[in-house]
Every structure is written in structure tokens, then in C-alpha cells.
Amino acid sequence: MLNETCRFKLEPQAENLAILDELFKNYCKMVKECLKAMHLNITSRKRLHEAIYKELRTEYPDYPSHYVYTAITQALGIFKSYRRLSRNRKNNKPPSINGSITILLDDTHLFWFSWGNIKLATHKGHIIVPFKIHEHAKFYDWSVKGSRLVRSNDEYYLHVSFRKEIIEEEPLGLIGIDINEKSIDLAIVKPDKVRFIKVDISEVKYIRYRYYRKRKSIQAKTSGEKRKRLLSKYSGRERERVDAILHKASKVIAEIIEEEHVKPVMEKLKNIRDKIDYGRKMNRRLHAMPFRKIQSYISYKAMERGFNSEMVDAKNTSRRCPICGELNKPNGHVFKCRRCYFQADRHLVAAWNIAMKRSMWGALPLPPKALDEPLIIEVKGKGRDESL
Numbered sequence: 001m002l003n004e005t006c007r008f009k010l011e012p013q014a015e016n017l018a019i020l021d022e023l024f025k026n027y028c029k030m031v032k033e034c035l036k037a038m039h040l041n042i043t044s045r046k047r048l049h050e051a052i053y054k055e056l057r058t059e060y061p062d063y064p065s066h067y068v069y070t071a072i073t074q075a076l077g078i079f080k081s082y083r084r085l086s087r088n089r090k091n092n093k094p095p096s097i098n099g100s101i102t103i104l105l106d107d108t109h110l111f112w113f114s115w116g117n118i119k120l121a122t123h124k125g126h127i128i129v130p131f132k133i134h135e136h137a138k139f140y141d142w143s144v145k146g147s148r149l150v151r152s153n154d155e156y157y158l159h160v161s162f163r164k165e166i167i168e169e170e171p172l173g174l175i176g177i178d179i180n181e182k183s184i185d186l187a188i189v190k191p192d193k194v195r196f197i198k199v200d201i202s203e204v205k206y207i208r209y210r211y212y213r214k215r216k217s218i219q220a221k222t223s224g225e226k227r228k229r230l231l232s233k234y235s236g237r238e239r240e241r242v243d244a245i246l247h248k249a250s251k252v253i254a255e256i257i258e259e260e261h262v263k264p265v266m267e268k269l270k271n272i273r274d275k276i277d278y279g280r281k282m283n284r285r286l287h288a289m290p291f292r293k294i295q296s297y298i299s300y301k302a303m304e305r306g307f308n309s310e311m312v313d314a315k316n317t318s319r320r321c322p323i324c325g326e327l328n329k330p331n332g333h334v335f336k337c338r339r340c341y342f343q344a345d346r347h348l349v350a351a352w353n354i355a356m357k358r359s360m361w362g363a364l365p366l367p368p369k370a371l372d373e374p375l376i377i378e379v380k381g382k383g384r385d386e387s388l
């Protein structure tokens with residue numbers, strides 16, 4: 001199942017603008033009333049409903065009753081995250097909704113989506129609000145699951161959650177995916193062959209380093225508001241650039257998955273720590289790599305193509321010899337087996353071992369030089385940032 005949210009900018013006519021404005025005001029009031037009731041220790045949906053539903057219905061008789069339902073749902077959500085936060089921090093302020101101006105819409109009673117406009121149930125009957133569609137063609141055959149109306153700087157937006165059922169492909173093999181600081185290493189394992197690919201993402205490291213230095217110099221040369229503003233500007237830019245490369249890399253990998261018709265196998269993240277033990281400095285760098293993000297990009301893009309990822313316990317994936325099974329101590333970039341003297345790139349061995357955790361084929365014929373000469377695909381960003 002694929003889920004994606006898309007944002008559309010609404011373009012209401014003048015008379016509907018006033019209706020939307022009123023709807024937001026009163027909906028906010030409803031949510032606030034719910035939060036007030038919850039402050040008296042009513043925290044279950046059932047009791048909240050019993051305590052407040054009738055009252056709100058009487059107070060807002062012109063509004064479709066489902067707004068009361070979604071206001072209750074929203075208040076419960078706000079309260080839940082408030083409680084989670086106040087457990088972590090002392091002196092949390094009571095929950096408020098001053099910052100968030102959002103209306104949760106029920107997908108069967110409050111709005112009807114079509115490409116180009118929505119029909120919205122309001123206190124003044126149904127209104128139709130148009131919006132522009134740009135590059136949303138991919139969602140045309142998806143189903144609509146819920147939505148939110150959002151007001152931001154006096155503009156109105158519709159956030160729609162789309163859902164699509166995916167038909168799973170029958171894989172012909174596996175692909176072990178090992179994520180590292182400078183590369184994502186792939187081992188394609190099929191009944192009759194093993195193939196290795198290294199996706200070079202070392203540019204991420206380069207970008208990281210440049211921005212790290214930039215941050216240091218900002219910290220040294222500026223202070224106060226200016227420092228804060230510059231730091232947040234550059235960290236936003238860094239994230240964007242790193243993200244662009246990670247998206248490109250995961251697309252490359254998803255295309256390989258589709259072409260080879262293989263099931264992705266990745267490591268469960270809790271094991272990633274014991275992959276490397278090169279001291280503090282190395283570990284800090286490694287942990288800065290957004291593993292979870294890369295994994296989710298890959299698994300999403302693979303799923304779009306009909307291949308569901310599997311997560312395996314990564315214990316010993318960097319230590320076990322894929323040829324003889326001996327457990328070795330990882331040492332440097334080259335994996336060396338002390339028993340059978342097999343040698344190869346450490347990351348490719350790890351990727352191979354990850355795939356083998358799910359393989360039913362046992363030892364495989366290894367083409368000569370398969371590990372010495374893997375296919376290398378370099379993933380680069382859009383060019384250097386001039387300002388750095």
C-alpha cells in the first residue's frame with residue numbers, strides 16, 4: 001500500500017472566502033472546547049463524545065455534525081502529543097491550538113474531491129472551491145483517503161492523502177543493500193549468479209564537510225539573531241542538497257531492483273551500530289548518515305515498482321566470511337578471512353551477507369572478479385554551491 005500527501009492551493013471565490021473564514025473560526029472554537037473538557041481529565045474518545053457532542057451540536061446547529069466528530073479526533077491528537085511532550089519536559093504549557101489552523105475533513109461526509117475542485121460541506125450548505133492542478137498526474141488512479149484544510153498567511157490549502165494498492169511482483173532473487181558513509185553497496189543474488197554494484201554517494205560526505213566548516217565560521221564570526229538566521233539557512237540548504245543526492249541514489253537503486261526483478265533486503269537499524277567500531281570520531285560521522293531516511297526512500301521507490309523490502313537482523317553481516325562462514329574481526333576496508341583467505345571489499349561482503357540472510361540457495365558460483373570489479377555508479381548533486 002502506498003500513501004502520499006499532496007498539497008493544493010485553493011482559489012475560493014469572494015463569497016466562499018467569507019464562509020471558509022467563518023468555518024475556520026468556529027471549528028477552532030470547537031477544538032478548543034474539546035481541549036477544555038479534556039483538561040478536566042476526560043481523555044477517552046467515548047467520554048469526550050458523551051461530555052461534549054450534544055453541547056457542540058446545540059452551539060453550532062448549522063454545521064454538519066461530522067465537524068464535531070473530526071474536532072474531537074483532532075483534540076484527542078493534540079492532547080496525545082501534548083502529553084508526550086510534557087512527559088519529556090517540565091512546565092509544559094497547557095495544550096493550545098493558537099499555532100495550528102487546520103481542519104480535519106472526513107473523507108465521506110465533509111468533502112468530495114475531484115480533479116480541479118472540491119465540494120465542501122459547510123454551515124452554508126455545500127460550496128465548491130476550485131484549485132489548480134500542476135504535476136499531480138501520477139495520482140489520477142489513486143484513491144483519496146482523508147484530507148485537511150489548512151490556512152496559512154490568509155491562503156487556503158487542501159492537503160489530500162492519496163492511497164494506492166500495489167500489486168506485488170514475484171521476485172527472481174534478492175538484493176542485499178548495505179548503506180555506508182560513502183556508498184550504498186548492492187549484492188544481487190539469484191539462483192545462478194551474484195552481481196555487485198557500488199552506488200557512490202561520497203558527494204554527501206563532501207557536502208557535509210563543507211557545511212560543517214561553514215557552520216564553524218558562522219559561529220566564529222557572528223552572534224545573536226544573525227547567527228541563528230544564518231545557521232538555520234545553511235542547515236536547510238545542506239539538508240536539501242543531501243536529500244537530492246539520496247533521492248537520486250535511491251531512484252537508481254529502485255531501477256536496478258525493477259530491472260533485476262529482485263526483493264530488497266536491508267538491515268534493521270538497531271544493528272547498524274555494531275557494524276563499525278573505529279572509535280568515537282568515526283562513529284559520530286557514521287551516525288550522522290540518515291540511514292532511516294535512505295532506507296525509507298529505497299523501500300518506497302521499490303514498493304512503487306512492486307517490490308516489498310524485507311528487514312533482517314544484521315548481526316555479523318560485516319564479520320562473516322561469505323565463502324566459508326568463518327567469523328572474522330572487521331579490520332580496514334578490505335575483508336580478509338583468516339581461515340580461507342578470501343578477500344574482498346568490506347561493504348560488498350556486507351551487502352552479500354545481508355542478501356544471504358534471506359537466500360534459500362546457499363553458496364553460489366562467483367564469477368571471477370565479481371567482487372574486485374563491481375559496477376560503480378556515481379550519484380552527484382546539481383553542482384557546487386557558489387556561496388561556500
Ligand SMILES: [Zn+2]
Pocket residue numbers: 321322323324325326337338339340341342
Ligand atoms: Zn573464509
